[in-house]
Amino acid sequence: xxxxxxxxRSIALGALRVYEENGYTVLRRFTPYQEEVLAGRNFTPRQxxxxxxxxxxxxxxxxxxxxxxxxxxxxxxxxGVDALCDGIEVFHYYNTTNxxxxxVFFTVxxxxxKVTIYLSHIxxxxxxxxxxxxxxxxxxxxxxxLMLGDSITHGFNAERQYxxxxxxxxxxxxxxxxxxxxxxxxxxxxNIDPELPFAPDIITVAYGTNxxxxxxxxxxxxxxxxxxxxxxxxPETPVFAIPPIWxxxxxxxxxxxxxxxxxxxLVREKAEKYGCLTVNSAKLVxxxxxxxxxxxxxxxxxxxxxxxxxxxxxxxxxxxx
Numbered sequence: 001x002x003x004x005x006x007x008x009r010s011i012a013l014g015a016l017r018v019y020e021e022n023g024y025t026v027l028r029r030f031t032p033y034q035e036e037v038l039a040g041r042n043f044t045p046r047q048x049x050x051x052x053x054x055x056x057x058x059x060x061x062x063x064x065x066x067x068x069x070x071x072x073x074x075x076x077x078x079x080g081v082d083a084l085c086d087g088i089e090v091f092h093y094y095n096t097t098n099x100x101x102x103x104v105f106f107t108v109x110x111x112x113x114k115v116t117i118y119l120s121h122i123x124x125x126x127x128x129x130x131x132x133x134x135x136x137x138x139x140x141x142x143x144x145x146l147m148l149g150d151s152i153t154h155g156f157n158a159e160r161q162y163x164x165x166x167x168x169x170x171x172x173x174x175x176x177x178x179x180x181x182x183x184x185x186x187x188x189x190x191n192i193d194p195e196l197p198f199a200p201d202i203i204t205v206a207y208g209t210n211x212x213x214x215x216x217x218x219x220x221x222x223x224x225x226x227x228x229x230x231x232x233x234x235p236e237t238p239v240f241a242i243p244p245i246w247x248x249x250x251x252x253x254x255x256x257x258x259x260x261x262x263x264x265x266l267v268r269e270k271a272e273k274y275g276c277l278t279v280n281s282a283k284l285v286x287x288x289x290x291x292x293x294x295x296x297x298x299x300x301x302x303x304x305x306x307x308x309x310x311x312x313x314x315x316x317x318x319x320x321x
Contacts, residue, residue: 003130011138013176014053016197024069024126027053027119029178031193038191043182049073051121051155052147052166052179055130060111062133065104071124072098074156074183079123082161084116085109087171094159098123114139118162121155121179143175146198148191149206152245152307153181156298163301168308173321175202186211187219187226194233202315203234205271206242209297212263215256219263223270231274238319241271242279242311246287248296277318284310 003011005025009018015027030038030047038047050073070079077098083091083106091106108115115132116139119125147153147166155164162171170177178198185191187207207226211219230239243264250260258266268278284307289295291303299307315321 001132001134001136003132008055008127008130011055011057011136012053013056013141014178016178021126024128025130026126029053029180031196033193033195034180034191038182041188043185045072045124046074046154046182046184048124049122049154050119050125051181052164052170052177053119054167055117055119056115056139057132057136058112058114058139059108059133059136061108061113063105063107064115064117064132066127066130067101067103068128069126070098070100070102070120071126073120073123074154078157079120079125080159080161081120081125082118084118084162085113092160108133116162118167121161121164122157141170141174141176143173143201144199145170145173145175145177145202145204146196146200147177147179147181147204147206149181149204149242150185150210151181151183152209152298153179153204153206154183155179155181156183157293158299158301158304160301163304163308165299165304165308165311168305169204169312169315172309172312173202173315181206184210186214186216187222189222189225189229192226192229192233200234200237202319203230203237203239204242204311205230205239205276208263208267209244209247209260212244212255212258212260217256219256219258220266220270223266224273227270227274227276231276239271239276240279240311240315240318241267241276242284243267243281245281245285245299245307248289248292279311279314
């Protein structure tokens, strides 16, 4: 059964807009207002990455096929796509190329299987000619999580799309995630759109490492402004602030009068001022190069697994999920 863009909209998770352009179905995770703000801050085309987006449905056994176009979405020239059937990997592809056309094909092994297709987090992945077994139905998740952050939230640079910490968190909490992480981003209150058409049950905020590296003046004020606006827009939603995780070769290093630990303290202070909960980020990923793709900043797949599982356990315990 070939799906239309309208059909795809019904099975898409983590997309605010789904529409057709030049024969492909396009998925977007930011509002037009946010895209304009990000473009003004030179984040084009990163806001067009399909980070955190997935197609999820339950169907009889049969074949799934689609074509895709992976367009440049970040400074990393790579893309990937994965498919799981009831949590078991049945398709994996990763390529260090962008601006690339490819296709996905796999077999659903039995009736009533939940299929989850994880689109590329690091590129703008557009799809067409999606065929699924007749009789499919959209899968539903119990809750929604809005995830705000920098390149680590964005997913740089997990090889398997389902092993970003954002996707792991969503899967373990049975939640649809809206991943609004952007590589290189910092605390910037105008990024928050009060008209966001996504009502989260939980919010995570993970900025700070880029703010420190860039030696942002008046950083305390910028962090305060961010949490103040977030709380104004979401006065009752549980917010989990995640200070910067370990960063190699930074012990004792001072930038703009601050160590990285000072930035962690600022995040804790401002988050708690506005009634947000702070995660102990030191427990998320071990301070060792072997858990980092680039050996000092971005977790590899193993680092992301530890990050996602630990964060999920913290949220479950705090909210008694």
